[in-house]
Amino acid sequence: MLETIEGIVIKNSDYQEKSKILQVFSKEHGLIGILLKGANNYKNNNFALIQPISHAFFNINYYNGLSKCYNGELINSFHSLKNDFSKNIYIFHIFELIYKNLEQHQKNSYLFDILLKIIEIMEKSTDIIQIKLLTIYFELKLLYFIGVFPEISKCVECGSSKHITNFDISKGGFVCEKCIDPRSKIFSVDSLQVLYQLFYQELDNFNYDINDKIISELQLLLREYYNYHLGIKTNSSKYF
Ligand SMILES: [Zn+2]
Incomplete structure (x- = not known):
């Protein structure tokens, strides 16, 4: 059935001589593959x-x-973001996470709106701290939606909400001072507070x-958490 969907191009690949297969994160159907004949x-x-980010x-x-597309209408090309490597590596990292973690055809308009x-925001931003923080924000939201939050x-061990002192990657969350494993990597309490507040921000x-x-x-x-619980490292993250 012919329909119009709204989407963001996550990646593209060549198909035969002149055509392209796109991975599009759409508002209506989630992640889908689309064939565009002659578009290459x-x-x-x-x-x-x-083009990715369109x-x-x-x-x-x-x-x-694979869905078939005949034509479309560009809403925003995000031209300046496409040309700014220092910023778009964070977007391509997010795209890789979407492509590797989300199932095809799973509608998620909330995550689409966030993306x-x-x-x-990233296209307009000149603040690298803001860009990095938005990336972490998306990583958290994605973990929530794929059920590995x-x-x-x-505390992930005893359930206490007092004296939280660390985040244990392998246990999957906060641990209190009684349950802390001395062999685990230590994260500062300030970082743990930011992590909590960040997730609930609008x-x-x-x-x-x-x-x-x-x-x-x-x-x-987040890098270690994704690696440990999902076995995922992105190609883009080595440029951070
Ligand atoms: Zn505990």
Whole structure:
């Protein structure tokens, strides 16, 4: 059935000589594969549609396998973000996490809205701390939706919410001073507080007053958590 969907291009790959297969994170159907015939040519009308980070409407025949698209309408190309390597590596890291963790055809309009807002903020932002923090924010939301969210409100061992002193990667969350494993990596209490507050923030009034040390600790924590619990490292994260 012919329908119009709204989506963000996560990645593209060549198909035969002139066509492209896109992975699009759509508002209506979640992550889907879309075939665009003849689009792999800069003279083609659909050339702007196939570029990663493009936000567009796609007129498609929706199928359980690969959907087919004939044309579409660009909403925002995010041109300056596409050309700024220092910023877009964070977006490509997020895209890799989406592609590797989300099942195809699982609608999640809340996560779609968060992703779109993050891209919009990042394009305008000149603050690398904000960009890194938004990336961590998305990593947390994604963990929540795929059902491997860490315990960040109480000790994962004894259930106490008092004297939280560390985040234990292998146990999957906060631990209190009684349950701490002395062999585990130590994260500062400041970082644990930021992690908790960050998850419950709204993007519309995104507040932060955070130093480099906390950002580095949280980046490390999320990287190790994704690696331990999901076996995932992204190619982009080595450029952070
Ligand atoms: Zn405990």
